[in-house]
Amino acid sequence: MTELEKYYNKFNEDKRLLSRHGQVEFAVSMKYIHKYLCKISEEQKKAVGDICILDVGAGTGRYSVALAEEGYDVTAVELVKYNLGILKKKGSSVKAYQGNALKLKRFADESFDMTLVFGPLYHLFGEDKVTALSEAKRVTKKGGYILAAYCMNDYSILTYGFKENHIKECLENKTVDSSFHVASGEQHLYDYVRLEDIDALNARAGLTRVQIVAPDGAADYMRPVLNSMDEDTFQLFLAYQMSVCERPELLGASSHTLDILRR
Numbered sequence: 253m254t255e256l257e258k259y260y261n262k263f264n265e266d267k268r269l270l271s272r273h274g275q276v277e278f279a280v281s282m283k284y285i286h287k288y289l290c291k292i293s294e295e296q297k298k299a300v301g302d303i304c305i306l307d308v309g310a311g312t313g314r315y316s317v318a319l320a321e322e323g324y325d326v327t328a329v330e331l332v333k334y335n336l337g338i339l340k341k342k343g344s345s346v347k348a349y350q351g352n353a354l355k356l357k358r359f360a361d362e363s364f365d366m367t368l369v370f371g372p373l374y375h376l377f378g379e380d381k382v383t384a385l386s387e388a389k390r391v392t393k394k395g396g397y398i399l400a401a402y403c404m405n406d407y408s409i410l411t412y413g414f415k416e417n418h419i420k421e422c423l424e425n426k427t428v429d430s431s432f433h434v435a436s437g438e439q440h441l442y443d444y445v446r447l448e449d450i451d452a453l454n455a456r457a458g459l460t461r462v463q464i465v466a467p468d469g470a471a472d473y474m475r476p477v478l479n480s481m482d483e484d485t486f487q488l489f490l491a492y493q494m495s496v497c498e499r500p501e502l503l504g505a506s507s508h509t510l511d512i513l514r515r
Contacts, residue, residue: 256375259441260332265311272478273471276490278314280467280497281401281510285319285368288397288462288512292365295395300324306364306391308353308384309371313339313346316368320344327364329356331372353384362393370401377438385457389515398459398513405434407472407507408444447504450511459513465497466506473507 268274292303300323307316310328312335320326321344329351330336339348349358353372367388376384388398409432413419422428429435434444445453447464454461471478471493478486496502503509 255441257332257334260311261334265335266314266338269314271475272481272486273468273475276471276478276493277468277508279490280465280493281315281370281399282318283494284463284465284467284510284512285315285366285399288399289324289366292396296365298365303366304364306356306359306367306388307346308351308356308367308369308388310339310346310348310368311335311371313342313344313348315370316346316348317342317344320346327359329353354380354387356387356391359391361390362396363391365393365396367392367396367398369398373400374403374442377436377443381443381453382456385453385459389457389459392515394515396515397462398515400511400513401467402450402509402511403442403444404504404506404509405444405446405449406432406505408434408442410505411473411507447509450509454511454513459515461511462514463498463512464503465510465512466499466503466508467493467497467510468508469493469497469502469506471507 269278289303292298304325305319307326307328310316310330313328316326316328326346328339328346328348330339330348331352333350336348336350339346351358353369369384369388372384373381385400392398413422413428427435433446436443478489481489
């Protein structure tokens, strides 16, 4: 069992996405999933049931099950057996398989209208990120969309580095360089990137960006505040994040970004 599998065997992904900060990430991400599913429908004259979606690194199925319940034809791939078991127990129409983002060989070229790559790029390093994007590109139809999520560098610096007071040791052991860029490697669980790193990955994979957004913005920094809000105030915060998630000055400090790419 890999370290990643051991980690997710103990990590409750559904609980994270159902938390207040997770709800923000999910709601904003779904807004943009729906935006580009509508474009596919309009451009290709397809009904909901005719649009095929692949969810790579589907976890316990928070996105794939919700989309299947809306009537989309959804296939999910998940590396961790524990997560896959939870997904399958939800009893949805999702076709779920164990698999790896680096090798989607069970799927033919240009099989899906939209491919979601929300989890794998958090945990892949170097060339493996390019391979995962290239595989997503291969299985996505021309004119389709790939939505790729990343963990952001400056969120890590601000939280783990300064808030949790690890910045000196990180500089000393060279896991953070003098420009405050995280230098993680395969011995680590997560990889953190800047916008220029994402741009370089897209160039190498031959993918064109349509839009990039910050699905959670400041939400991850504000967990106790969000948890203490009454429901009306929380809904106002959600509306706020919906309104600012495209602003370029907020992208880099978000804990995640969602990169929307055209095949």
